[in-house]
Amino acid sequence: QQQVKQSPQSLIVQKGGISIINCAYENTAFDYFPWYQQFPGKGPALLIAIRPDVSEKKEGRFTISFNKSAKQFSLHIMDSQPGDSATYFCAARSIGGSQGNLIFGKGTKLSVKP
Amino acid sequence: KAGVTQTPRYLIKTRGQQVTLSCSPISGHRSVSWYQQTPGQGLQFLFEYFSETQRNKGNFPGRFSGRQFSNSRSEMNVSTLELGDSALYLCASSSGTNTEAFFGQGTRLTVV
Numbered sequence: 001q002q003q004v005k006q007s008p009q010s011l012i013v014q015k016g017g018i019s020i021i022n023c024a025y026e027n028t029a030f031d032y033f034p035w036y037q038q039f040p041g042k043g044p045a046l047l048i049a050i051r052p053d054v055s056e057k058k059e060g061r062f063t064i065s066f067n068k069s070a071k072q073f074s075l076h077i078m079d080s081q082p083g084d085s086a087t088y089f090c091a092a093r094s095i096g097g098s099q100g101n102l103i104f105g106k107g108t109k110l111s112v113k114p
Numbered sequence: 115k116a117g118v119t120q121t122p123r124y125l126i127k128t129r130g131q132q133v134t135l136s137c138s139p140i141s142g143h144r145s146v147s148w149y150q151q152t153p154g155q156g157l158q159f160l161f162e163y164f165s166e167t168q169r170n171k172g173n174f175p176g177r178f179s180g181r182q183f184s185n186s187r188s189e190m191n192v193s194t195l196e197l198g199d200s201a202l203y204l205c206a207s208s209s210g211t212n213t214e215a216f217f218g219q220g221t222r223l224t225v226v
Binding site for chain 1: 118
């Protein structure tokens with residue numbers, strides 16, 4: 001119940017294309033869903049986050065879509081660029097939990113080809 | 115504002131030894147969390163400290179411990195190292211509950 005399942009494991013997209021990464025969860029007590037981006041040799045960096053009271057949030061080329069009834073959320077990267085090549089992690093946190101106790105998906109390695 | 119600083123960046127230790135990793139959070143942040151990242155298990159929560167008190171703990175053996183000082187700096191200790199402890203150890207800081215978590219670059223621990 002504490003798991004967050006992320007797919008695909010790896011993704012290759014052409015420059016200018018749309019990258020889509022999906023996550024699913026079981027625990028209905030999750031109330032905060034961030035996405036992190038990690039480059040080799042670096043720590044994860046927060047990209048964008050959403051709470052379950054909204055169905056979509058957009059920041060620049062990055063959009064989170066959230067489907068509460070299906071217990072799924074996804075990250076869309078529009079106009080993907082080679083600089084977006086990184087590993088992306090979705091995560092979730094329980095209601096009343098702190099930011100210190102995030103449950104992460106296993107990650108998606110994105111490669112954007114020029 | 116300086117980010118989260120973790121030291122050292124790289125460590126090589128022998129099985130059976132112990133190791134201490136350090137994390138300095140962003141100035142003003144009182145919450146420090148630790149995560150272990152491995153290719154097989156991904157990112158797993160170790161524990162969280164807030165105002166010098168352990169607030170949450172993940173599912174790791176007692177060989178993994180931590181503490182937080184009055185200036186919010188935190189250390190984690192791993193005793194009796196095993197080969198499987200080889201991982202990237204990440205520290206994240208936040209100002210408190212319901213706020214964003216910012217990660218450091220991590221300490222790469224290799225146990226030989």
